[in-house]
Amino acid sequence: MGNKLTTSEIVAAGLARRRRKETTFRLLGILATAVGVLFLGVFFATLIAKGASAFKQTFVQLEITLDAEVIAPGGEIDLEYADFDGLVRTALRSRFPDAKSRADRRELYRLISVGAGYQLRDLVASNPDLIGAKQSLWVPASSDVDMLLKGNIDASVEEALRTMSDKQIAWVESLENSGEIRSEFNDALFGNGDSRDPELAGIKGAVMGSFYMLLVTIALSFPIGVAAAIYLEEFAPKNRWSDLIEVNINNLAAVPSIVFGLLGLAVFINWMSLPRSAPVVGGLVLTLLTLPVIIIASRASIQAVPPSIREAALGLGASSTQVVFHHVLPLAMPGMLTGAIIGMSRALGESAPLLMIGMVAFIVDVPGGFTDPATALPVQIYLWADSPERAFAERTSAAIIVLLGFLLLMNLAAVIIRKRMERKW
Amino acid sequence: MQSTTLILLLTFMAVAAFYFGRRRSLATVGGPGHRMDLHSLPGYYGYYVAIWCALPALLLLSAWLFMEPRLVVALVVQGLPESYASLASGELDLLVNNIQNLASGDVVSIEVDPELQAAAAMFNDYIGKSRQMLAGLALGVAVLGGALAWRRIQPDLRARNRVEKVIRLLLIAASSIAIFTTIGIVLSVLFEAILFFRKVPVSEFLFGLTWSPQTAIRADQVGSSGSFGAVPLFTGTLLITAIAMFVAVPVGLMTAIYLAEYSSSRVRGIAKPLLEVLAGIPTVVYGFFAALTVAPWIRQFGESVGLAVASESALAAGVVMGIMIIPLVSSLSDDAINAVPAAMRDGALGLGSTRSETMKKVILPAALPGIVGGILLAVSRAIGETMIVVMAAGLSANLTANPFEAVTTVTVQIVTLLVGDQEFDSAKTLAAFALGLMLFVVTLCLNVIGLSVVRKYREQYE
Numbered sequence: 104m105g106n107k108l109t110t111s112e113i114v115a116a117g118l119a120r121r122r123r124k125e126t127t128f129r130l131l132g133i134l135a136t137a138v139g140v141l142f143l144g145v146f147f148a149t150l151i152a153k154g155a156s157a158f159k160q161t162f163v164q165l166e167i168t169l170d171a172e173v174i175a176p177g178g179e180i181d182l183e184y185a186d187f188d189g190l191v192r193t194a195l196r197s198r199f200p201d202a203k204s205r206a207d208r209r210e211l212y213r214l215i216s217v218g219a220g221y222q223l224r225d226l227v228a229s230n231p232d233l234i235g236a237k238q239s240l241w242v243p244a245s246s247d248v249d250m251l252l253k254g255n256i257d258a259s260v261e262e263a264l265r266t267m268s269d270k271q272i273a274w275v276e277s278l279e280n281s282g283e284i285r286s287e288f289n290d291a292l293f294g295n296g297d298s299r300d301p302e303l304a305g306i307k308g309a310v311m312g313s314f315y316m317l318l319v320t321i322a323l324s325f326p327i328g329v330a331a332a333i334y335l336e337e338f339a340p341k342n343r344w345s346d347l348i349e350v351n352i353n354n355l356a357a358v359p360s361i362v363f364g365l366l367g368l369a370v371f372i373n374w375m376s377l378p379r380s381a382p383v384v385g386g387l388v389l390t391l392l393t394l395p396v397i398i399i400a401s402r403a404s405i406q407a408v409p410p411s412i413r414e415a416a417l418g419l420g421a422s423s424t425q426v427v428f429h430h431v432l433p434l435a436m437p438g439m440l441t442g443a444i445i446g447m448s449r450a451l452g453e454s455a456p457l458l459m460i461g462m463v464a465f466i467v468d469v470p471g472g473f474t475d476p477a478t479a480l481p482v483q484i485y486l487w488a489d490s491p492e493r494a495f496a497e498r499t500s501a502a503i504i505v506l507l508g509f510l511l512l513m514n515l516a517a518v519i520i521r522k523r524m525e526r527k528w
Numbered sequence: 529m530q531s532t533t534l535i536l537l538l539t540f541m542a543v544a545a546f547y548f549g550r551r552r553s554l555a556t557v558g559g560p561g562h563r564m565d566l567h568s569l570p571g572y573y574g575y576y577v578a579i580w581c582a583l584p585a586l587l588l589l590s591a592w593l594f595m596e597p598r599l600v601v602a603l604v605v606q607g608l609p610e611s612y613a614s615l616a617s618g619e620l621d622l623l624v625n626n627i628q629n630l631a632s633g634d635v636v637s638i639e640v641d642p643e644l645q646a647a648a649a650m651f652n653d654y655i656g657k658s659r660q661m662l663a664g665l666a667l668g669v670a671v672l673g674g675a676l677a678w679r680r681i682q683p684d685l686r687a688r689n690r691v692e693k694v695i696r697l698l699l700i701a702a703s704s705i706a707i708f709t710t711i712g713i714v715l716s717v718l719f720e721a722i723l724f725f726r727k728v729p730v731s732e733f734l735f736g737l738t739w740s741p742q743t744a745i746r747a748d749q750v751g752s753s754g755s756f757g758a759v760p761l762f763t764g765t766l767l768i769t770a771i772a773m774f775v776a777v778p779v780g781l782m783t784a785i786y787l788a789e790y791s792s793s794r795v796r797g798i799a800k801p802l803l804e805v806l807a808g809i810p811t812v813v814y815g816f817f818a819a820l821t822v823a824p825w826i827r828q829f830g831e832s833v834g835l836a837v838a839s840e841s842a843l844a845a846g847v848v849m850g851i852m853i854i855p856l857v858s859s860l861s862d863d864a865i866n867a868v869p870a871a872m873r874d875g876a877l878g879l880g881s882t883r884s885e886t887m888k889k890v891i892l893p894a895a896l897p898g899i900v901g902g903i904l905l906a907v908s909r910a911i912g913e914t915m916i917v918v919m920a921a922g923l924s925a926n927l928t929a930n931p932f933e934a935v936t937t938v939t940v941q942i943v944t945l946l947v948g949d950q951e952f953d954s955a956k957t958l959a960a961f962a963l964g965l966m967l968f969v970v971t972l973c974l975n976v977i978g979l980s981v982v983r984k985y986r987e988q989y990e
Binding site for chain 1: 594597688692695696698699700702703704705706707709710712713716717719720778779780781782783785786787789790791795799802803805806808809810811812813815816817819820821851854855858880882883884885887888905908909911912913914915918919939942943946947960961964967968971972975976978979
């Protein structure tokens with residue numbers, strides 16, 4: 104009898120081990136949660152560390168003579184063919200007379216962006232009186248100079264291994280010492296379309312492309328989505344057909360987005376011969392992509408309207424259509440709007456289907472309509488991420504910050520609508 | 529007339545029709561004082577007339593705009609001189625394209641001769657005439673429809689019922705778009721895939737071990753046939769999916785368990801929305817992060833322990849994809865865990881088991897079907913994910929299980945085959961659709977199974 108353990112003794116013997124297991128399990132849980140949160144922290148930290156500097160751009164001050172001989176050779180101002188770059192180069196040569204050989208001069212010219220010539224042209228175009236005068240102008244530096252000053256080019260490595268020569272670095276230092284170089288807010292990033300030169304590349308074209316696309320998407324997907332949700336919740340008879348639609352919608356919500364791109368390519372571009380790279384086609388594809396999201400959200404918010412509202416309206420003699428449009432729909436609207444905004448924010452971040460329908464083209468002009476060739480903001484990020492230049496990596500991060508900013512605003516709007524207009528029954 | 533102006537005009541006419549219809553309905557009973565004599569509210573008579581005014585005209589407009597390009601092209605081709613009649617269909621398409629470009633004043637790829645010039649002029653002429661006819665017809669139909677409806681207004685016309693019938697039809701049309709989308713996906717992918725399988729046998733596509741879709745321009749070049757064995761793509765997809773699941777499932781599941789059972793409501797209030805943020809980040813951003821931050825880290829780490837890691841490794845893409853999927857796994861697991869009745873949990877705790885024992889021995893087994901369903905959905909998501917792998921996984925179709933090497937996936941190949949210029953008769957372009965078909969079928973199966981498991985399970989305890 105004596106050597107047999109009682110139940111409570113067995114339990115007590117295992118207790119320490121079980122408590123240890125309990126603690127380990129709990130720690131694992133904390134660890135798992137921390138992984139997600141930690142990733143988010145690292146993600147935003149690296150993003151901001153990489154991208155923040157792109158909002159600043161380096162400018163160089165030059166004394167440029169707007170030579171009448173060059174700009175207006177025969178007395179007529181020749182904006183198209185006048186050698187504005189030449190004027191910039193002349194100014195550079197007079198600032199650094201020590202650059203004598205052709206090789207030196209070529210290196211010298213590389214300090215200034217090709218955008219300087221365009222800037223001069225625009226200046227002359229808007230103010231022809233300046234011709235002949237000497238102007239002190241701040242022109243954009245090339246992306247190499249920009250990277251050097253932002254600390255992305257290490258001057259201490261061997262000359263052959265970096266993109267800037269010793270001479271160029273010396274020139275930049277001399278400009279720096281005399282205060283002829285400064286860092287300003289990067290207007291080009293927000294005001295320009297895409298460009299091969301990082302210092303001139305901007306996201307305006309992509310933002311406008313996304314804007315037109317989302318306009319098409321919301322104009323189509325919100326009414327259609329709400330109508331479909333109303334039908335399925337309020338009118339659909341319980342039969343095979345309704346079940347089929349329901350299963351379909353749930354499945355469509357989980358179909359990979361790239362498959363929608365294939366659909367867009369085959370149907371909208373090949374079969375309907377709509378223009379390639381156009382926001383209207385992108386909008387159509389994104390409509391099909393976001394419809395399930397909006398339908399599911401709208402159905403949930405229709406379900407949340409209590410039946411007593413419907414019964415009261417029916418009891419007062421309203422037809423079933425009147426019940427829906429006069430009572431259920433207004434009460435379900437906040438939830439539907441929230442769903443629509445969330446669908447839109449998904450559409451804004453989507454890029455894979457857009458690659459299929461040709462919205463990856465390199466497009467410099469800012470699109471001005473629904474059929475102009477355009478890219479979208481996430482596609483622009485994809486394109487820039489592929490570029491080898493350091494300066495583009497910085498701009499990619501900046502574009503991502505802008506994109507996440509838009510998404511944040513949209514989600515905030517959704518939260519605010521929900522908080523403001525939500526009703527508890 | 530531009531079609532947008534036409535639509536605006538029709539809208540305006542519909543508004544006018546509403547006004548007239550409403551006024552006539554009141555007039556038939558002798559003024560607003562007698563409105564109770566009408567079958568429906570006066571507004572419904574207005575809508576009735578407006579619908580008859582706008583709807584037929586809009587249907588005509590869309591049908592016309594759909595048919596117009598085909599008809600005009602056929603007419604122009606018919607009008608071409610004899611010398612063009614013998615062209616093959618591909619060359620003819622090119623010619624038509626050029627005529628269209630010439631007509632709209634765009635850049636043309638061939639020399640412009642007077643005959644082409646004439647064809648372009650003819651094209652513009654036909655389009656102009658067609659637009660004139662369309663405008664006349666559409667406005668005529670609108671006026672006619674509106675007038676007929678207007679004349680039919682009588683006090684006992686059941687206007688509300690008719691308007692509601694139209695509304696009902698519109699609602700049904702809206703809800704069947706989901707069906708049409710699915711049909712559209714299936715047909716568009718299937719047709720091109722069948723064309724592909726005529727050129728490349730199905731068995732070679734499904735079981736072939738080499739993937740090199742580059743077909744040569746000239747027939748006598750080396751490797752001119754291309755080879756379309758998709759097995760390396762399938763293994764690459766599986767490898768990356770496996771890595772992603774290896775990250776997402778334990779982390780997502782443990783997160784769900786911790787947040788559901790252990791954490792204080794304060795921690796849950798902070799951690800849950802933060803994890804939701806992970807789900808909201810666009811995939812292209814994850815791709816950028818995988819390619820430019822995580823991949824270099826992994827390579828550095830590999831170098832420091834003496835491993836050769838490719839700069840575009842399966843590992844980087846898989847890990848980042850796993851992190852992206854964490855919220856999906858954790859929210860679906862959370863649903864499954866919360867659906868287990870409290871009585872089971874309370875019973876286990878009451879018998880003296882610790883919380884982790886309750887979880888491992890009671891709740892998780894009970895919630896397992898739901899969790900598995902959720903994992904299936906996550907797998908389908910990982911297989912279909914595109915941007916992360918396009919940016920971080922690389923293009924080389926290696927048949928390998930080594931996560932440090934570059935692999936390629938089905939989605940990456942679809943993108944690379946279809947971005948840029950395409951011709952729809954080459955096996956290379958069509959291959960993308962065959963891959964798309966595979967992708968659609970596989971993800972569809974996973975989704976159907978996953979969704980039905982999740983739903984069935986949810987009902988089980990309700």
